[in-house]
Amino acid sequence: MVLVDIRETKSVKASDIFLQIRPGKDFEVITILRALVKEQPVDESQVQETGLTLEQLQDFVDRMKKAKFGVFFFGMGLSMTRGKHMNSAALLTLAAELNAFTKFVAMPMRGHGNVTGADVIMRWQTGYPFAIQFGRGYPRYNPGEFSTVDLLVRGDVDAALILGADPGATMPQPAIDHLARIPTICLDPKVTHTSRLSRVHITTAATGISAPGTGYRMDEVPLPLRPALKSPYPTDEQVVRRIHEAVLKKPDWLQQGNRMALNQV
Amino acid sequence: MLRITGGKVYDPLHGIDGQIRDICIHDGKVVDSVDGGRTIDASGMVVFPGGVDVHTHVAGGSINFARAMTPEDHRRTVAFIRSQTTRSGLGGMAPTTFATGYLYAGMGWTTVNEAAVPILSAKHTHEELRDVPIVDKSCCVLMANNEILLDLLEQGEMERARHLVAWQIWAAKAYGVKAVNPGGVAAWKWGNDAKQMAETVPGYTSLTPAKIVTGLAQIIDELGLPHPIHLHCNNLGAPGNISTTLETMKSLDGRRAHMAHLQYHSYGGDDWSTMRSEAPAMAEYFNQQKNLTCDAGAVLFGDTVTITADGPWQHLLYKLTGRKWGNLDVENETGCGIVPYTYRPSNLVNAVQWAVGLELLLLIDDPWRIFLTTDHPNGACFWRYPEIIQLLMCRDFRQECVTQLSEKARERVHLPDIDREYSRFEIAIITSAGPAKALGMPNKGHLGAGADADVVVYDEDEDIARMFGHPRYVIKGGEIVIEEGDIRATPEGREFLVQPSFDREIEDFLRPLFEETYTMSFENYPVEMHRIERPEISECIDVST
Numbered sequence: 001m002v003l004v005d006i007r008e009t010k011s012v013k014a015s016d017i018f019l020q021i022r023p024g025k026d027f028e029v030i031t032i033l034r035a036l037v038k039e040q041p042v043d044e045s046q047v048q049e050t051g052l053t054l055e056q057l058q059d060f061v062d063r064m065k066k067a068k069f070g071v072f073f074f075g076m077g078l079s080m081t082r083g084k085h086m087n088s089a090a091l092l093t094l095a096a097e098l099n100a101f102t103k104f105v106a107m108p109m110r111g112h113g114n115v116t117g118a119d120v121i122m123r124w125q126t127g128y129p130f131a132i133q134f135g136r137g138y139p140r141y142n143p144g145e146f147s148t149v150d151l152l153v154r155g156d157v158d159a160a161l162i163l164g165a166d167p168g169a170t171m172p173q174p175a176i177d178h179l180a181r182i183p184t185i186c187l188d189p190k191v192t193h194t195s196r197l198s199r200v201h202i203t204t205a206a207t208g209i210s211a212p213g214t215g216y217r218m219d220e221v222p223l224p225l226r227p228a229l230k231s232p233y234p235t236d237e238q239v240v241r242r243i244h245e246a247v248l249k250k251p252d253w254l255q256q257g258n259r260m261a262l263n264q265v
Numbered sequence: 266m267l268r269i270t271g272g273k274v275y276d277p278l279h280g281i282d283g284q285i286r287d288i289c290i291h292d293g294k295v296v297d298s299v300d301g302g303r304t305i306d307a308s309g310m311v312v313f314p315g316g317v318d319v320h321t322h323v324a325g326g327s328i329n330f331a332r333a334m335t336p337e338d339h340r341r342t343v344a345f346i347r348s349q350t351t352r353s354g355l356g357g358m359a360p361t362t363f364a365t366g367y368l369y370a371g372m373g374w375t376t377v378n379e380a381a382v383p384i385l386s387a388k389h390t391h392e393e394l395r396d397v398p399i400v401d402k403s404c405c406v407l408m409a410n411n412e413i414l415l416d417l418l419e420q421g422e423m424e425r426a427r428h429l430v431a432w433q434i435w436a437a438k439a440y441g442v443k444a445v446n447p448g449g450v451a452a453w454k455w456g457n458d459a460k461q462m463a464e465t466v467p468g469y470t471s472l473t474p475a476k477i478v479t480g481l482a483q484i485i486d487e488l489g490l491p492h493p494i495h496l497h498c499n500n501l502g503a504p505g506n507i508s509t510t511l512e513t514m515k516s517l518d519g520r521r522a523h524m525a526h527l528q529y530h531s532y533g534g535d536d537w538s539t540m541r542s543e544a545p546a547m548a549e550y551f552n553q554q555k556n557l558t559c560d561a562g563a564v565l566f567g568d569t570v571t572i573t574a575d576g577p578w579q580h581l582l583y584k585l586t587g588r589k590w591g592n593l594d595v596e597n598e599t600g601c602g603i604v605p606y607t608y609r610p611s612n613l614v615n616a617v618q619w620a621v622g623l624e625l626l627l628l629i630d631d632p633w634r635i636f637l638t639t640d641h642p643n644g645a646c647f648w649r650y651p652e653i654i655q656l657l658m659c660r661d662f663r664q665e666c667v668t669q670l671s672e673k674a675r676e677r678v679h680l681p682d683i684d685r686e687y688s689r690f691e692i693a694i695i696t697s698a699g700p701a702k703a704l705g706m707p708n709k710g711h712l713g714a715g716a717d718a719d720v721v722v723y724d725e726d727e728d729i730a731r732m733f734g735h736p737r738y739v740i741k742g743g744e745i746v747i748e749e750g751d752i753r754a755t756p757e758g759r760e761f762l763v764q765p766s767f768d769r770e771i772e773d774f775l776r777p778l779f780e781e782t783y784t785m786s787f788e789n790y791p792v793e794m795h796r797i798e799r800p801e802i803s804e805c806i807d808v809s810t
Binding site: 068069096099100102103105120121123124125126127128129134136137138139140141214216220221222223224252254257258259260261262264 | 324329332333336339343344346347348353354359361389393454456583584590593594596751784789
């Protein structure tokens with residue numbers, strides 16, 4: 001196992017080789033690796049910027065090519081730092097290109113909760129995994145514009161329903177401030193940072209402990225969740241259904257007949 | 266209650282070829298007569314049984330991966346705006362689930378067979394199928410690369426293999442069995458492939474693709490599944506692969522089989538520059554093999570996204586195109602590759618592919634054994650079927666399209682020499698009656714008493730693509746779902762399953778192997794019945810010949 005990180009983490013003990021790179025240099029490291037995989041010359045000064053030596057990188061490439069089945073696991077250190085999705089794209093390209101030599105795949109390490117499940121379902125219902133805007137009656141996608149954190153920081157939303165997440169603990173302060181300012185409803189089995197700042201906190205049964213459901217593993221394999229305990233609280237699904245039923249009783253503002261947007265703008 | 270009166274009816278199963286008949290509907294079924302209820306005056310219109318798609322990819326891990334990979338297409342495609350009857354969604358190369366139902370029903374298709382489901386992620390597929398409204402659904406479970414099954418086939422343990430196959434079909438809540446590149450996808454886990462029928466599959470000592478194909482076909486006939494083995498042959502897409510396909514057909518030796526997307530398996534030549542159509546040779550052989558059915562897997566020029574369990578082929582396609590490539594490996598069962606692709610008339614290979622799909626449809630003489638598909642989304646998107654109907658029904662239009670091809674391409678194909686034009690009666694066979702029969706669905710694909718009331722009413726129109734693309738009325742299970750170009754109702758469809766019998770002891774064999782090699786607990790593996798929306802279990806049949 002080769003570990004690449006900007007600092008010595010607990011995982012170093014488990015790894016055979018640790019490559020400590022300079023913060024924010026992921027894209028550069030991956031690009032140099034891609035060049036070395038294709039036996040292209042690389043500039044020594046560019047190698048130096050990464051905090052690694054050419055020998056280390058060449059050795060890494062040789063090992064990858066010799067592997068029978070290689071996997072890149074990557075996380076938010078790659079996708080949420082300088083370069084963001086460009087870093088992820090570069091790593092996926094590296095994995096694809098390594099298949100000219102051996103079997104290689106890349107897999108994102110997912111964060112808390114059933115984030116993969118949310119991703120999967122949003123994709124089949126709307127075509128997009130997250131950052132989806134229904135304002136025009138059909139799904140539109142633009143990370144940075146429609147992602148939760150950006151909407152909150154800009155103060156573009158006037159109500160929020162939070163489910164299966166604790167943005168109050170992880171999001172930047174301006175986003176949290178806005179959540180506290182607007183009517184925020186939070187569904188959570190326990191008291192969280194978000195529930196404390198919410199206008200309404202509905203306590204629900206914990207999925208997998210006292211509520212049934214389906215969790216998607218990070219390789220997108222669905223697993224049934226069977227409750228071991230009973231809960232006095234309703235499940236998330238029951239609460240959302242009841243809210244939905246109540247909303248349906250309001251006069252329908254949708255037009256009759258179907259409309260299609262032939263040219264999305 | 267509903268009466269459709271005065272329309273020209275095309276019901277091939279009952280030999281009705283454009284005669285004016287009344288179709289009466291009561292309680293979701295076609296009946297001999299009704300008293301009262303609504304009457305649709307279909308004078309001057311054409312009445313068809315609802316379309317049946319024998320091979321499509323509309324739900325599950327692979328198409329959902331394709332959706333994730335193509336946001337640029339979602340952005341430019343038709344969007345469905347939420348209304349009182351419909352949910353929002355997107356069309357395009359890999360439509361979202363709700364849109365898939367609206368698009369199929371919107372052109373008169375009312376039953377679809379999702380052709381590739383791994384057991385491990387079958388729960389996902391069924392959840393997606395629940396979200397495909399209006400149409401009835403079934404699915405085929407992927408098997409020919411399942412390592413536990415391959416081991417049994419190698420050891421010749423056919424009895425146990427049969428119980429395992431039956432157990433797995435029920436575990437996946439599937440309707441049929443799909444074999445994709447038998448042995449090749451398993452070999453791909455190690456970067457290899459299995460191209461020749463008689464060569465040993467890498468990683469095995471004696472197992473060959475031929476042995477997998479015949480073993481599985483035999484088991485499926487013994488179990489009496491209503492739909493035979495759904496077979497995607499080895500060596501897909503490669504020049505000269507007709508030899509592999511013919512060898513596969515010969516190895517079946519009279520057993521039933523449905524040959525999926527035959528277009529991709531009917532090429533001559535030695536490499537990409539000499540690739541040519543071998544559709545006449547394929548059709549000539551196929552015409553004699555009454556045990557076989559096939560679907561076209563036709564190609565249309567334009568953008569699409571290719572998705573298949575055939576991992577090694579997709580890696581090759583990625584290398585050829587240099588475009589995006591997605592690969593999924595599904596533990597011991599199967600895999601999948603995804604590559605966006607553009608078929609161009611100026612490209613020699615694409616031109617040959619386009620011609621081969623149409624040539625097979627025109628040269629295979631029995632329309633009851635070849636069906637209209639594009640292997641959606643691989644050859645083209647399903648919502649382009651009306652374009653193919655136009656190409657089949659109108660020779661002049663076809664010849665006009667041939668002129669787009671380069672001179673070099675025209676020398677490699679036979680399409681310019683074919684004069685056949687499909688009749689409406691034959692179109693009703695290849696889009697509805699035939700695939701329903703091949704799927705073993707006795708209540709689909711016809712308008713006789715007792716049939717499911719899935720009926721399409723088209724306005725007569727000289728523009729064939731427009732006529733078949735925009736039905737005046739679509740009735741699904743007796744309910745009017747499309748009227749005057751508007752979606753009026755979006756009922757949930759049913760899902761067809763089979764429950765072949767097996768010995769419970771097979772679990773004692775499977776459980777230890779499973780616990781050793783899989784990454785979930787055995788109890789979590791099968792799909793629970795409550796996950797299936799409106800299940801309908803079909804009977805197994807006697808296939809002894």
